[in-house]
């Protein structure tokens with residue numbers, strides 16, 4: 039393994055007395071390029087060709103007010119596979135906020151838990167006072183890596199080979215882009231939404247495979263909302279208006295406190311190139327949904343899978359360090375209790391039917407992206423560690439038979455969100471691997487795993503050493519090199 043170290047960034051963080059600055063969440067700052075990574079166990083498959091990229095939140099300076107892990111600056115970790123070899127590199131996303139704080143040598147923006155008016159400069163996004171740290175999601179679209187921020191920031195473009203900063207996406211509208219954009223590999227289109235504190239409160243848009251904004255329409259909802267994700271089928275996009283959002287009274291005083299409101303969930307189904315008046319709203323049981331899986335059309339119905347939170351307002355966590363009980367409660371999936379769930383929206387009758395597909399606490403689902411928007415059979419969910427925003431295993435579901443398979447990591451080993459990697463010339467939907475980064479608290483090292491999805495419980499087929507220990511993080515994606523080059527792929 040050859041490792042090239044980049045010049046260090048400016049970091050002034052000195053107070054690490056925070057549960058999300060310790061253990062697997064310990065911040066790290068080194069940026070490296072590493073080639074020909076060493077294999078710890080197994081063999082790197084020769085039948086995959088592409089990149090796995092994951093975003094991470096890194097606190098760089100002492101916070102203004104209390105730190106929330108969603109405030110940290112975005113860092114991308116990229117592992118590239120080709121011909122049975124793997125290379126790695128990581129970079130901070132050079133956002134405008136990151137660069138300004140590098141120059142100032144301190145925090146200039148307050149975070150999610152800071153008091154009103156804490157930021158020293160105008161902020162970004164729906165909240166309007168936060169730094170756009172571009173630390174939530176990452177996708178590959180129109181040949182670029184695109185990193186995004188959950189509160190609707192700008193979309194930052196990076197080179198998929200080098201992770202060099204390529205500036206801001208020109209297509210991003212004034213109200214920004216929410217973190218979870220959706221890429222349809224079969225058309226090369228990216229579907230996105232944003233939300234804000236001013237009417238019409240939500241928009242929906244489409245960017246074509248050349249990176250051009252080709253559709254952007256208002257999605258009127260009755261007030262400020264906090265949607266986190268969306269879904270799509272071959273013909274429709276599915277937006278949501280859920281009862282968990284900012285309290286309007288608190289908002290008048292500048293406080294961004296969320297609470298459940300006493301009303302149903304609403305899902306808006308819009309033709310992919312439709313306008314506001316084309317949206318059909320469906321009511322469903324009240325909940326909050328962080329992430330959806332796939333959606334597809336079946337007869338008169340639109341079928342959508344996701345994770346239904348049974349307790350979206352979890353309250354304080356018992357035994358949390360003093361001052362962190364609410365923060366840790368919201369971050370503990372065993373308190374919010376997301377369950378794999380299926381909604382069916384009947385376009386003829388306007389009715390919704392819904393049910394849990396599993397009673398275990400699961401989230402951060404992945405599936406074979408070639409089947410996005412189409413009928414699919416296999417879903418892969420992450421299993422959270424009780425008490426923490428950390429993952430300690432995965433579950434594969436066969437949604438046709440209800441069968442499932444589980445893989446649990448050894449104690450002290452934590453995974454990251456694990457996308458599905460189709461084999462080159464895959465024969466069927468689950469012909470491929472899950473890919474994940476592991477942070478190992480026992481050895482203080484990190485590695486990359488590939489799990490053969492046809493032999494899910496057999497353990498990883500390869501463990502590849504990373505050149506440094508990485509912090510736990512958020513979302514990720516896989517992109518085939520062919521998709522990066524052509525901007526679209528033929529459907530299965």
Ligand SMILES: [Fe+2]
Nearest residue numbers: 266328329513
């Ligand atoms: Fe998310």
